[in-house]
Amino acid sequence: MSPYRLSAVLACGLLLALLAACEDPASVGAGVGEELTGGEPVTVAITPSTFEGERIGDVTTNSTRILSGTVDDPVIGQVSASGYLDFSRLSTVPPGFPEGTVSRVELRLFPDYAYGDTLRPMRLALHDMPNEWDASDLTSDTSLAAGSLAQEFTLTPADSVVKVLLPNDWITAHGEVLRDTSEAFADRFHGFQIQPVDDGGNAVVGFDVQRSQLRVTVDDDTASFAINETFSSLDRSGGNLPPNRVLLQDGTGIELSLGFTLPDSLRNTPVNRAEIRIRADTTTLNAALPDQPDFVRHTSTSVQILGIPEGDDTPVAITPSSNPLRIDAQARLIFGGEAPRSIFENELLGGARFERFRLRLILSENTINPLLFFGPGAGERAPQLLLTVTPLNE
Amino acid sequence: MTRSSSASRLIRRLLLMALLCAAPAAVWAQSSGDGTIYSRFGIGELYTFSSPQAQALGGGGLAVRSLNYTGFANPALWSDQVFTRLATGVHLRNISATDAQGTTSRLSSGALNAVQFSFPLYKRQLGVGLAFQPYSRSNYRVVRRSDEPLQFGSEPQDTTHYQINYEGRGGLQQIVGGLGYRVNDALSVGATVEVIFGILEEGRRTAFDSSDFVQANFTDATRLSGVTSTLGTLLTLGDVFATDDAFSIGASVTLPAPLSGKRVRTLDESLDRDTLGTAVEGSVTIPWTARLGLAYKPDNRWTVLLDGSFAPWSNFESDFEGQDGGPGRFPVGGSDILTDRVRTSTGVEFLPAGTNELASFFERTAYRLGAYYEQTYVAPVSGTTINAYAVTGGISLPTLLSGTRIDLNFEVGQRGTTDNNLVRDTFYGLSLNVNIGERWFRERKLR
Numbered sequence: 001m002s003p004y005r006l007s008a009v010l011a012c013g014l015l016l017a018l019l020a021a022c023e024d025p026a027s028v029g030a031g032v033g034e035e036l037t038g039g040e041p042v043t044v045a046i047t048p049s050t051f052e053g054e055r056i057g058d059v060t061t062n063s064t065r066i067l068s069g070t071v072d073d074p075v076i077g078q079v080s081a082s083g084y085l086d087f088s089r090l091s092t093v094p095p096g097f098p099e100g101t102v103s104r105v106e107l108r109l110f111p112d113y114a115y116g117d118t119l120r121p122m123r124l125a126l127h128d129m130p131n132e133w134d135a136s137d138l139t140s141d142t143s144l145a146a147g148s149l150a151q152e153f154t155l156t157p158a159d160s161v162v163k164v165l166l167p168n169d170w171i172t173a174h175g176e177v178l179r180d181t182s183e184a185f186a187d188r189f190h191g192f193q194i195q196p197v198d199d200g201g202n203a204v205v206g207f208d209v210q211r212s213q214l215r216v217t218v219d220d221d222t223a224s225f226a227i228n229e230t231f232s233s234l235d236r237s238g239g240n241l242p243p244n245r246v247l248l249q250d251g252t253g254i255e256l257s258l259g260f261t262l263p264d265s266l267r268n269t270p271v272n273r274a275e276i277r278i279r280a281d282t283t284t285l286n287a288a289l290p291d292q293p294d295f296v297r298h299t300s301t302s303v304q305i306l307g308i309p310e311g312d313d314t315p316v317a318i319t320p321s322s323n324p325l326r327i328d329a330q331a332r333l334i335f336g337g338e339a340p341r342s343i344f345e346n347e348l349l350g351g352a353r354f355e356r357f358r359l360r361l362i363l364s365e366n367t368i369n370p371l372l373f374f375g376p377g378a379g380e381r382a383p384q385l386l387l388t389v390t391p392l393n394e
Numbered sequence: 395m396t397r398s399s400s401a402s403r404l405i406r407r408l409l410l411m412a413l414l415c416a417a418p419a420a421v422w423a424q425s426s427g428d429g430t431i432y433s434r435f436g437i438g439e440l441y442t443f444s445s446p447q448a449q450a451l452g453g454g455g456l457a458v459r460s461l462n463y464t465g466f467a468n469p470a471l472w473s474d475q476v477f478t479r480l481a482t483g484v485h486l487r488n489i490s491a492t493d494a495q496g497t498t499s500r501l502s503s504g505a506l507n508a509v510q511f512s513f514p515l516y517k518r519q520l521g522v523g524l525a526f527q528p529y530s531r532s533n534y535r536v537v538r539r540s541d542e543p544l545q546f547g548s549e550p551q552d553t554t555h556y557q558i559n560y561e562g563r564g565g566l567q568q569i570v571g572g573l574g575y576r577v578n579d580a581l582s583v584g585a586t587v588e589v590i591f592g593i594l595e596e597g598r599r600t601a602f603d604s605s606d607f608v609q610a611n612f613t614d615a616t617r618l619s620g621v622t623s624t625l626g627t628l629l630t631l632g633d634v635f636a637t638d639d640a641f642s643i644g645a646s647v648t649l650p651a652p653l654s655g656k657r658v659r660t661l662d663e664s665l666d667r668d669t670l671g672t673a674v675e676g677s678v679t680i681p682w683t684a685r686l687g688l689a690y691k692p693d694n695r696w697t698v699l700l701d702g703s704f705a706p707w708s709n710f711e712s713d714f715e716g717q718d719g720g721p722g723r724f725p726v727g728g729s730d731i732l733t734d735r736v737r738t739s740t741g742v743e744f745l746p747a748g749t750n751e752l753a754s755f756f757e758r759t760a761y762r763l764g765a766y767y768e769q770t771y772v773a774p775v776s777g778t779t780i781n782a783y784a785v786t787g788g789i790s791l792p793t794l795l796s797g798t799r800i801d802l803n804f805e806v807g808q809r810g811t812t813d814n815n816l817v818r819d820t821f822y823g824l825s826l827n828v829n830i831g832e833r834w835f836r837e838r839k840l841r
Contacts, residue, residue: 024498025537027497028491028497029536031815032774032816033727033775034774039560040600041556043547386547388544388546
């Protein structure tokens, strides 16, 4: 090897050897001169300044389930539900249908949900809807004017199918409309209201809209009208909640309003981690009712969090409804990660803030499922905001 | 001119141009890695680089005349230029820092040495020097790990350990430009204008073992800039102690440098920086520096030199006050912990071949050894100065490209003490420098 190459190899080798020396920094030098201090993180537990149920209104339109019935839950309270459904004109018309005579009309309903006493019979009433109604964005605290009674029927919440035969006089009055296969059908027929009858039943039942149908027989042919518009109106009252509990309930529009007042001492402090912890009282809701062994109480476990910006009442989705937060196996709702961390850090650094948060139950179909949270007075199970911050000052 | 010499000249020029273009960016990046805790104070660890030759000879070189190197310690040396020269290199250093309890930190850092460009306007009479080089560096790092885990929730498993990193980053850079002029056979003078600028940062970063946590990263950053100047002179005498010897005396003074700027506290997370509080404006004044150097060449093979410098850093002034909710005062610890800087160095070089370009490779290799002592300008504890001692050395290797040398230097030393809660650094470093020289602006001969 020429001396030139040898010198190049030597130079590179020595530098690589030096580069390969490992770094191992330690606390040496912390006390040299003005001592290096600060940087110690602390965790602050903050109790909510606002923690209450608030009826906002649940949009129950065009769900795949309509609700009807009355249930009296000794803990949650009384809920009364009325369902509304309308039908689209026939897409497939049997031959001779428009010209024939309607001999039979049956509303076939498929229960897929029951909250309350599932074995006690209950009675519902079918009313005509006299006027056209639009279900767009109707909230559950709205009620629509119903018309004359078409039929009453009895069912047991555990039934798999309910067949409601319309009486002959109703068929006579509506037969010609039902045979209208033109676009005018929607303007002439406006569906039904299904409301509870006070007869001793104790359940709210949900009917699967996709399977339920209005079956009309003309001569020997039967055509099925599909449901194309639905709405459930709900009314809630009473209840006997244990102390320091806050109720959320699907369908009734009760949401949790949550707010925190951050201490001034944390201004301009970066947030390393933020977590909202709320404990659910699953014991109370899972407890069986001694005098009603067949009482079924479904509970909710999925929650969406929205934020109400300061100075603006329009809620902003903080967690997506498609990916809700869930109660974990320890009955805790935990909202953590980057979203709450950046929200609270933004507030501490003087940026925009949320005046309060709103927790909303998220379910794909209509229900009246409740969720019970422990409130601020519940001791160790009280809700908390856990902020880990690194104070500026040393 | 043969094809091979034309090709080698083309290679040299291309290399020169590439380095000229890329070097400023590289110097701007300055350094990476961690260094001495003493770089936390003042304006950081001061950086001294005259030439690769001077670096190996203790770091002085105020009076060393050389056709192979352009010394930037004294602008009067630039009057001697024959070649157009570009020099640059890298410097790597390892530090083992020990405190009184025997705890040791191992730290390493790397930096680009100065990029220096020089050329003669009139051969051996008037020359130009340009350099882009570090002026100071702050690269300390102290790590403190939590003794007890942080409890962040009520559950027993809601714990995590964390680590606090106290870090210095950045430093000041210097752009130097000037002239050296030979008045007569014995006397040369020179002057430079120097722009000093940069950002010094004191950072504090809290990092957690758990990935659920985002680290908090504060930085107090001081941005400074200003202008100063250096005046230099060189007296060269021949036949002083022996026939054909050369004795040179060099002196220079750098004027006080007023630097002004801003100081701001930021919160750094990912790519964003949020400013906390308001920026504080202020200024500092870096004191003057006087240097004196002696160089003696008994013949064309040996060079011996002795250098000294003094800077009254006890006169350093700063009006950057601390701010509630904002950055602290600058410099850290105040101006009272700064003391006068004194540096002395010595070195010897042996070039067996002398001026014989046809000698063997090892005879044309230069061998160097030096040493220095420095009373640094920081004294974090009143009454206790921080002194540094080091042995330097290196070899200068000739290359196939005439006028171009590769210098490999080393430095081993110690700084500080473990008394009074201070730290003793034991450091060793290596430098690799490339020094390219070529004749440009050659007069064409008439046919």
